[in-house]
Amino acid sequence: MDDIELLRHLGHDVPPADPVARQAARDALVALAMAPTVANRATPRLVRVPRLIWTAASIALAATVVLGVLPMVTAPSAAASALNRAADVAAGLFDGTSNGYRHTKSVGAELAGLGGTPDRPNGIWTLVPVAREIWIAPDGSGRLIETRGEPTWFGPADKAAWEAAGRPDLAGPAHVDTRFGPTPPGVDPATPQPWPGSFSLENVDALPTDTAALRQFIDRRAAAAGAANDYERFTIVGDLLRETVAAPKLRAALYRVAAGLGGVELIGSVTDRAGRPGIAVAMTNSQSSRGLERRTLIFDPQTSMLLAEEDVLLNKVNWLDADPPIVIGYNTYLVSDIVPTIR
């Protein structure tokens, strides 16, 4: 069923813009453009719903295990060494296959908010805890359950603005239980497609485990996303580790690709929000529209499995009522396994 075509016909017959209203809007714009310099000065950045969909634990915990504040960032070569060690660990593991469901259970928090009004251009922002559990069959079909908790405010100004606005919904539905269909046949995995996680498991299983070939795939994927840079490649490595229960040989190749990226830093030994020891690597993006943003991946040195992720803003930004470092999203993977059935 092509429901998009159906949607296109909804409201197709709205009348065209009233010429009087159009002219009034244009006149107002011209007046604004011709106004003195102060009126022409750029206002703070329009902040929109952010890049991350993270999943979730308690914000209180975030305050006590803030990986983002760890200062011990070392040279990129140290990160490459740590990632290559993780690759070696993965390469040494049994690379069995399974036709069961890839099952991932995680907790985290996602940024949610409203923004971009003339009277409040910086928006109203909160961090929403999300618990997530997903099962994905080899054909790409599966089930996703998400539960969102009460938002936690970055500062009193956000909460006050939210109350003044009549307490609009920021977090989305409290509980979502969705079953999704299989991946259509013949899809190029390097082309963005509309399904959860954006990679079917057949695609993931078919990915090359040769580092150079995998890097080529990631390059194509980054280009398709319109961001052919190492930060995007680092993000794609995370995408391929996240909720895919990637086989050891693929994990090894992914870590080797990450080791070859410019700008990856070693944060070092950390404890994730679930209390597990891990090795953290990170990359900082100075081009993000959200601010100076650092994305961190934490992996288990014994198994090379992805344990957790985190996004932190390292500088003071005008759209959040908080001082840096500001955790704007995180995810802790509590269970990553292959199971015979969907619960």
Add this chain to the structure above:
Amino acid sequence: MDRETDAVVIAASHERPTAFTAVFDRHYDAVHRYLARRVATDLADDLAADTFAIAFRLRDRYDGAHDDARPWLFGIATNLVRHHRRSEARRLRAYERVQTIESTELDEDRVVGRADAALALPRVARALRRIPDGERDALLLLAWADLSYDEIARALDIPIGTVRSRIHRGRERLRELLADSGQSLIAEAITEVIASDG
């Protein structure tokens, strides 16, 4: 001679602010139409004007790597709609009451499909009202603003993967809600009619 890109016009507006009116002239009608489909007409007039006023104030932030300003403008417009969800809900309720499909030269079989479509669209509007805001924004930027996934990602400032998942989830929900109202088969038939109408 090719016209200047939006990016060039916006860059020029730093030195000559009134140059920005070219962006208005190119895109006002499309932005207004998108807004008028989402909220009441009077409010759409206001929000369309606000969209360009905000865009003008924010032009220093425009990423000149993107020639086409439409995603940026539709993103601003979508943000403005978020503050008028009640009006949007009223608009969708209005669609539930009255909705028709324009089509011409239908044969008899397709006339039946057209009648079914007229029955289904109100239910589509009802379903649309019941899906999460973020998913509705992504779906409507795709269907009503004709943005690509990449452009929607720019408009909403979210990763393209999130766009894909929102659209996927939105469509799944839409289908579920239509199925709940007994319209899945009808909607399927109708879509075929619409698609064949081009």
